[in-house]
Amino acid sequence: MYYNGIYHLFYQYNPKGAVWGNIVWAHSVSKDMLNWEALEPAIYPSESFDINGCWSGSATVLPENKPVIFYTGIDPNQYQVQNYAVPENLSDPYLRKWVKPADNPIVVADETMNKIAFRDPTTAWKIGGHWRMVVASRRKQRGIAYLYRSRDFRKWVKAKHPLHSVPNTGMFECADFFPVSLSGDTGLDNSAFGPNVKHVLKVSLDLTRYEYYTTGSYFPEARDKYVVGKGFVDGWNGLRFDYGNFYASKTFFDPSKNRRILWGWTNESDTAQDDVQKGWAGLQAIPRKVWLDPSGKQLLQWPIEEIETLRGQNVQLSNQELKSGEHIEVKGITAAQADVDITFSIPNLDKAEPFDPSWTNAQDLCGLKGSTVQGGVGPFGLLTLASEKLEEYTPVFFRVFTGLYKHVVLLCSDSGSSSLRKEGLYKPSFAGFVDVDLDDTYKISLRTLIDHSVVESFGAGGKTCITSRVYPLVAVFDDAHLFVFNNGTETITADVEAWSMAKPDKMNN
CATH class of the missing domain: 2.60.120.560 (Exo-inulinase; domain 1)
Incomplete structure (x- = not known):
């Protein structure tokens, strides 16, 4: 997230060791995406709706220049519920402390849904009078991107139809849905929409531990559906941001340079014992600018220009x-x-x-x-x-x-x-x-x-x-x-x- 001249990186972190568990939202800040300062965790288990874990999510900066975090909490029943947090003090340039309002959780799975496979809310976007966000899930082996709408950003209602779903993929994780311009490499705000815009849907696949994406058309007024473009493979053999060690990726719009930035997690390829010995595990790949290839057939990626200063x-x-x-x-x-x-x-x-x-x-x-x-x-x-x-x-x-x-x-x-x-x-x-x-x-x-x-x-x-x-x-x-x-x-x-x-x-x- 970019807010008032500062880049904020939130990431899943275990403060007690280099293995999975005790997950909090770690928080680091930077002015150039090269030099980073670690702050205290932004979110950690403290309430009934997240007492068993604060899992992944997204940040949205509202038009009034107020940032909001969506995240998945694990409740006492081990159900995955969607919560939000807001800065305690907007005058703090680093947004060190975040609070969880009492009306959490804001989205819970209904009885027709898989309550233990329902996570990773996306950055929200607004078209017309409604805000929208996606929560990733599955039904049996069908990956599902559930769509939710809200007028006030607090009361959310599930849409009649998912934004998108695909059979035989297994669980969708860390879904990302964003617009790209049909021409040029300029990035777009998540709410951009119009005749010169395509949309990208990326999902991480829990079964395969890699990701794939498609581009296509979004129809917010006609059933609020995403339709994959002609020629794209919508499944395990689809296009990937990265064909190697790269997972749980997330993009954000950087208004300071009008570009869309992609972050991806690069985990370890050695053993858990190795990780414990060295005291850390996993890192972020170099941030990349991402835009639509002139052919319209795929996305292009390139290391951010700031890297060249090194x-x-x-x-x-x-x-x-x-x-x-x-x-x-x-x-x-x-x-x-x-x-x-x-x-x-x-x-x-x-x-x-x-x-x-x-x-x-x-x-x-x-x-x-x-x-x-x-x-x-x-x-x-x-x-x-x-x-x-x-x-x-x-x-x-x-x-x-x-x-x-x-x-x-x-x-x-x-x-x-x-x-x-x-x-x-x-x-x-x-x-x-x-x-x-x-x-x-x-x-x-x-x-x-x-x-x-x-x-x-x-x-x-x-x-x-x-x-x-x-x-x-x-x-x-x-x-x-x-x-x-x-x-x-x-x-x-x-x-x-x-x-x-x-x-x-x-x-x-």
């Missing part, structure tokens, strides 16, 4: 030729903490491997054809967090196939070789297809942000994004290296620009 030492490799089997080190930067922007040029696509139409799962395909499996055009990309002799490395790479109508591009971030540690780590091959027409440009870009145990990659200008958590034993600090590589038979040319990255002055302390 750039330090810069190196460039221009028109670097990479023959089959070559890897070239990018020297002169801190490879364990870096920002890398690279454009690959492909002189010839004729040697691209044929694409098998049965390869519908990108992650499985990445596991089948990893960074060391020679292809025609690719694999080519980066070896991040690599040891000098490549005992450890996390490759982020493209692979190009010849499809029926155009070339198919795969982006992978493979943590299988990221650590010499043999047990206790989840080391998947994350991947997503990239919707790009190489026949027009014969070029494709990759930006990767590396921060010790986190590798965030943005393919083709943010069309496909992948976040990986890795735990190298050798390739750490000054012993980490960065390479550009090509293991395809076709020679590739790379233009590389990379920066050492400084840490912020205030790291949530």
